[in-house]
Amino acid sequence: MLYIHIPFCEKKCGYCAFASVAGARELYRPYCTALLEELSRLPRRQLSTLFFGGGTPTSLPTDLLCELLDFIRQHFSFAEEAEVSMEANPGTVSFESLRRLRLAGVNRISFGVQSFDDDELRVLGRIHNAEEAREAVRMARDAGFDNLSLDLMYGLPDQDTQAFDFSLHCALELHPRHISLYQLTPEEGTPLFTALENGRLTLPGEEDIIAMDSLVNRVTAEAGFEHYETSNYALPGYRCRHNIRYWHNEEWFAAGAAAVSYVQGCRERREENPWHYIEKITAGEDAVVERESLDREASFRETVIMGLRMMEGVDLSELQCRFHLEPRQYYGGVLQKLMEQGLVERTPTHLKLSPAGHSFANIVMAELV
Amino acid sequence: MNNIRNFSIIAHIDHGKSTLADRMIQLCDLVSDREFKNQLLDNMEIERERGITIKSQTICLPYTAADGKTYSLNLVDTPGHVDFSYEVSRALSSCEGALLLIDAAQGVEAQTLANLYLAMENDLEIIPVINKIDLPSADPEGVALQVEDDLGLDIDHVQYCSAKTGQGVKEIFEAIVTLLPPPQGSPEAPLQALIFDANYDSFRGTLISVRIINGTVKAGNSIRFMSTGKEYRVEEVGLFKLRRESCKQLSAGQVGYILAGIKTVEDTRPGDTITTVENPAAKALPGFKEVQQVVFSSLYPISTDDYEDLATALEKLKLNDAALTFEKDSSAALGFGFRCGFLGLLHLEVIQERLEREFDISLILTVPSVQYHFFLSNGKEIIVDNPAHFPDPAHIEHIEEPFIKATILMPETYMGAVMTLCLERRGENTNFHYPTPGRIELTVELPLADVIYDFYDKLKSITQGYGSFDYALFDYRRADLVKLDILVNSEIVDALSQLVHRNNARARGLHACEMLKQEIPRQMFKIAIQAAIGGTIVARTTVSALRKDVTAKCYGGDISRKRKLLEKQKAGKKRMKTVGNVDIPQTAFLAVLKSEQ
Numbered sequence: 001m002l003y004i005h006i007p008f009c010e011k012k013c014g015y016c017a018f019a020s021v022a023g024a025r026e027l028y029r030p031y032c033t034a035l036l037e038e039l040s041r042l043p044r045r046q047l048s049t050l051f052f053g054g055g056t057p058t059s060l061p062t063d064l065l066c067e068l069l070d071f072i073r074q075h076f077s078f079a080e081e082a083e084v085s086m087e088a089n090p091g092t093v094s095f096e097s098l099r100r101l102r103l104a105g106v107n108r109i110s111f112g113v114q115s116f117d118d119d120e121l122r123v124l125g126r127i128h129n130a131e132e133a134r135e136a137v138r139m140a141r142d143a144g145f146d147n148l149s150l151d152l153m154y155g156l157p158d159q160d161t162q163a164f165d166f167s168l169h170c171a172l173e174l175h176p177r178h179i180s181l182y183q184l185t186p187e188e189g190t191p192l193f194t195a196l197e198n199g200r201l202t203l204p205g206e207e208d209i210i211a212m213d214s215l216v217n218r219v220t221a222e223a224g225f226e227h228y229e230t231s232n233y234a235l236p237g238y239r240c241r242h243n244i245r246y247w248h249n250e251e252w253f254a255a256g257a258a259a260v261s262y263v264q265g266c267r268e269r270r271e272e273n274p275w276h277y278i279e280k281i282t283a284g285e286d287a288v289v290e291r292e293s294l295d296r297e298a299s300f301r302e303t304v305i306m307g308l309r310m311m312e313g314v315d316l317s318e319l320q321c322r323f324h325l326e327p328r329q330y331y332g333g334v335l336q337k338l339m340e341q342g343l344v345e346r347t348p349t350h351l352k353l354s355p356a357g358h359s360f361a362n363i364v365m366a367e368l369v
Numbered sequence: 370m371n372n373i374r375n376f377s378i379i380a381h382i383d384h385g386k387s388t389l390a391d392r393m394i395q396l397c398d399l400v401s402d403r404e405f406k407n408q409l410l411d412n413m414e415i416e417r418e419r420g421i422t423i424k425s426q427t428i429c430l431p432y433t434a435a436d437g438k439t440y441s442l443n444l445v446d447t448p449g450h451v452d453f454s455y456e457v458s459r460a461l462s463s464c465e466g467a468l469l470l471i472d473a474a475q476g477v478e479a480q481t482l483a484n485l486y487l488a489m490e491n492d493l494e495i496i497p498v499i500n501k502i503d504l505p506s507a508d509p510e511g512v513a514l515q516v517e518d519d520l521g522l523d524i525d526h527v528q529y530c531s532a533k534t535g536q537g538v539k540e541i542f543e544a545i546v547t548l549l550p551p552p553q554g555s556p557e558a559p560l561q562a563l564i565f566d567a568n569y570d571s572f573r574g575t576l577i578s579v580r581i582i583n584g585t586v587k588a589g590n591s592i593r594f595m596s597t598g599k600e601y602r603v604e605e606v607g608l609f610k611l612r613r614e615s616c617k618q619l620s621a622g623q624v625g626y627i628l629a630g631i632k633t634v635e636d637t638r639p640g641d642t643i644t645t646v647e648n649p650a651a652k653a654l655p656g657f658k659e660v661q662q663v664v665f666s667s668l669y670p671i672s673t674d675d676y677e678d679l680a681t682a683l684e685k686l687k688l689n690d691a692a693l694t695f696e697k698d699s700s701a702a703l704g705f706g707f708r709c710g711f712l713g714l715l716h717l718e719v720i721q722e723r724l725e726r727e728f729d730i731s732l733i734l735t736v737p738s739v740q741y742h743f744f745l746s747n748g749k750e751i752i753v754d755n756p757a758h759f760p761d762p763a764h765i766e767h768i769e770e771p772f773i774k775a776t777i778l779m780p781e782t783y784m785g786a787v788m789t790l791c792l793e794r795r796g797e798n799t800n801f802h803y804p805t806p807g808r809i810e811l812t813v814e815l816p817l818a819d820v821i822y823d824f825y826d827k828l829k830s831i832t833q834g835y836g837s838f839d840y841a842l843f844d845y846r847r848a849d850l851v852k853l854d855i856l857v858n859s860e861i862v863d864a865l866s867q868l869v870h871r872n873n874a875r876a877r878g879l880h881a882c883e884m885l886k887q888e889i890p891r892q893m894f895k896i897a898i899q900a901a902i903g904g905t906i907v908a909r910t911t912v913s914a915l916r917k918d919v920t921a922k923c924y925g926g927d928i929s930r931k932r933k934l935l936e937k938q939k940a941g942k943k944r945m946k947t948v949g950n951v952d953i954p955q956t957a958f959l960a961v962l963k964s965e966q
Contacts, residue, residue, distance in 0.1 A: 246924050
């Protein structure tokens with residue numbers, strides 16, 4: 001359980017509010033050096049999952065990525081069957097690079113495809129078209145990636161249900177093992193947000209979104225996918241073990257600009273700006289800019305709301321074990337009311353959202369947070 | 370005593386009163402340049418923010434005049450807004466003279482007149498001061514003629530200044546010394562000290578502002594409040610320099626403060642007379658007119674836990690705001706609260722803001738109302754200012770509502786727009802004349818209920834700031850009133866009920882429904898909002914049901930942020946009032962108070 005953040009992209013997408021800078025190639029080498037330094041300070045634990053996120057990790061030269069992977073293998077060692085994930089974008093990979101990453105230990109690859117409609121991709125500011133996305137998936141297959149995931153967005157500007165249906169089917173035709181489906185949420189400060197504000201773009205209405213939701217549920221189920229988390233679907237045996245740790249609110253280590261770790265109840269967020277990150281690490285300091293340690297009850301509540309994102313819900317015996325708390329006793333009337341409203345259900349082992357509860361997840365979570 | 374001058378500055382709002390006070394304080398070297406900030410006498414945050422004076426303030430300025438003698442000049446700063454003229458009249462009673470400040474570009478305004486009359490009632494000597502002579506649009510000579518013709522004041526006494534640059538301020542000091550009379554009274558006579566203000570100090574008890582009319586008071590004296598007979602021992606007396614400064618004694622003619630460890634609010638009523646126990650005065654001073662509240666609204670704490678705090682806060686505000694009245698009230702929708710009386714809508718806003726800021730209490734206000742006289746078929750007459758007390762319509766013989774006589778001064782170009790506004794607000798018997806060429810003085814009789822909302826703001830905006838307004842209650846007239854109820858999912862929200870003119874009821878109802886529709890967030894079910902008179906629905910809107918939340922992705926780096934967003938949502942929900950099963954935010958209650966656009 002180690003997360004590594006690569007804060008670089010070829011180009012910043014119009015909707016993106018993530019920590020990432022475009023075109024800062026001169027930073028690639030110094031950034032990796034700083035990363036190696038930060039990693040070397042971490043305790044030498046065996047890793048069951050490793051996740052490279054971004055940004056676009058594959059915008060780094062493959063040499064550097066392999067160097068990082070080699071170091072990690074030596075410093076930490078991988079558990080048997082360890083899950084080693086990397087996010088990648090079509091347009092930043094070749095058969096050669098994918099082959100080398102696979103050989104260096106990466107066994108799960110997640111492509112940010114977002115759409116199979118070239119016009120939609122252009123509006124989003126993506127650097128690739130639909131055909132390049134297909135090509136990237138084929139190359140990954142050829143390079144030996146079986147565990148392959150695709151990210152798709154819906155509720156895009158001017159998108160109708162039919163257009164989304166098309167993208168979804170294109171995605172499934174590529175036989176991914178895992179799909180993440182996100183409703184586009186405009187973040188303040190992004191070009192997309194501005195375009196929506198001043199009316200140059202419009203998002204589909206609520207009715208369309210609801211239609212897309214039911215489309216997702218039907219089509220993914222037909223293709224044999226299990227809906228296991230709010231936005232995530234997997235074929236049996238292909239759930240993302242690394243991300244499940246987040247939703248179980250379990251601990252993980254992290255390194256890199258903007259990366260967040262959660263170790264011994266303490267959540268630490270690192271400096272977002274890669275220049276500053278490099279400076280601080282090089283100067284022998286840590287790059288943490290924010291620390292948060294919740295007390296037992298707050299941490300319990302956080303674990304409940306994160307756990308409710310999982311379709312199976314949150315494991316009651318797990319909660320008892322970690323916090324010595326029982327949700328029905330703890331929340332009393334608040335939870336009782338949510339259950340009476342049919343938003344929350346209780347099985348012998350779990351507390352979970354009902355299908356209606358998933359539609360109003362924020363309302364439910366705001367009661368339980 | 371010959372070296373004391375007690376004076377006020379009176380002016381129309383925005384004519385530069387606080388700036389002139391600042392400049393006079395600076396000229397007396399009371400404050401170093403480092404300590405100086407604008408609006409020195411406006412201590413309250415709200416005063417500084419809005420650039421207005423709400424509370425009177427007193428300051429003692431030492432001044433060495435051209436005759437070589439050193440004088441103590443007591444300046445009592447007063448508010449300018451029409452809502453606060455009662456503060457002005459109290460402050461004036463502690464003075465022998467007043468500076469009547471007039472903007473050199475705007476000339477005489479409605480409140481200039483109103484304040485002049487107040488000063489005359491108090492037999493004050495008046496020095497007209499024409500301010501802002503540095504403005505390019507200034508017309509000091511023209512304004513001076515207005516002073517002579519309209520106000521009947523001596524043109525030779527007119528002072529010209531720019532409070533901003535300091536030009537002419539020195540001359541004003543000389544005029545104060547030479548033109549204003551020194552206070553009368555005898556330091557040897559039995560003590561008569563007029564209370565003109567009181568402020569609460571949590572360490573020392575009530576700080577009483579007094580004008581000593583006769584006699585002398587010092588620490589150790591036993592004093593008696595003549596209206597209540599309560600007795601206290603004086604701990605400290607002193608003067609208002611920039612800060613409080615204790616002194617040995619206060620004697621006839623002086624303005625200062627008394628601290629006597631007084632913890633109860635009621636004991637220090639402005640207008641009361643303080644005397645000594647050993648040598649009491651034979652009779653009390655005349656005191657003040659009772660202030661008249663014209664606007665009534667109920668205040669409810671958002672969180673019912675805050676009720677006790679609200680009670681305490683109102684007690685404290687009442688201490689230095691005699692014009693505020695309150696009594697317990699309760700609502701099915703909002704729980705326990707207080708029915709409060711205010712001098713006007715600005716006064717209401719100020720109290721609301723002070724409660725929220727100084728006491729950190731979030732409030733819901735009900736629709737402000739005036740006092741109506743209900744004549745019932747059984748011959749009884751009752752006064753109603755609260756929709757909750759609206760009598761059974763079958764028993765109402767007739768209803769009367771308060772009318773005011775408003776005086777509006779403005780450049781003649783705005784006449785048409787202002788007339789339209791007055792007619793919209795059911796104005797009657799309009800009358801006008803030209804006090805000077807190009808300017809119109811309009812008098813109009815208006816129902817108070819139609820003025821309290823936003824008449825003043827509207828007037829300011831349609832006259833681009835050049836219109837001024839003053840009013841006095843003068844009559845009660847027949848009115849056709851109904852009680853308008855607002856229903857949310859078929860439940861009456863009693864706190865949103867209002868008393869309205871029958872002809873306006875539909876429009877008001879529709880407006881309230883529209884505002885609620887905008888402010889009530891969509892919930893998991895459809896919400897019907899209706900306005901009704903008796904059992905008849907006159908307007909309705911609907912808030913459609915929320916079908917689905919947007920659930921964004923959430924990975925390791927998002928957990929904190931997501932949790933904080935949800936916590937914020939939870940806190941927001943806590944600030945809502947639940948009526949039936951509908952959550953109504955505070956903003957919805959406030960939006961209904963806002964007038965139609």
